Amino acid sequence: MSEQCEWCESNNITKGTDHVYWELPDGTRAIKISDVPSTICHDCQMIYQSDLLIREIEDQLFLINTKEIGPETSFTNLMAQPRLLKRNYFDFTS
Template sequence: MQCQWCEEESARISQSTVYWELPDGTRAIEITETPTITCDICGMLYQEESLIDELEDHLMLINTKTLPKCMTYQALMAEPKLLKRNYFRF
C-alpha cells in the first residue's frame, strides 16, 4: 500500500487511538481501535478520507450527548442513528 505522505510502498493498515471533536463542539471523545494507515518509512499515522467522512457523517446522525469519553471505533459505529442520512452534507 502506498503512503499518501511519502509515497513509499511501505504503508499498512493498522489500528490506533484518535481524538474527535463532536459536531456541536462541546467536547472531544477518544476513539480506540480506529482503522489507520501506518507508514514505517515516514512514521505517519492517518485515516483515509473515506473513513473520516463516514465517521463525521455518523456523528451527525447519532445522539452524541450519551457518548462516553472513550469508546472503540466499532462501538461508535454501532450507535443507533436518529436519521437515515446526513442531510447537511452537500
C-alpha cells in the same frame, strides 16, 4: 497498483488500528475513539485514516445522540450507535 503513503508516497505501509481524538460536531467536547482502522507508514512514521473513513466517522457523529457517548469509545461501538436520521442530509458533496 499498490497503495502508497498519502504523505511520503512510500510503498512501505501496512493496515492497522490507532486511537484518535475527535471533536463532536456541536463543539462541546472531544472524545477518544480507539481501534480506528488506520494506515501506518514505516518510512515517514505517519499513522492516518483514509478520507472515506474520516467522512464516515464525521457522518456518524452528526447522526447519533452524542450525549450517550462517554469520553472514550471504540470505533466499532461508535459505528453501532443508532442513528437519529438515515443519512446526513446536510452533506452536499455527493
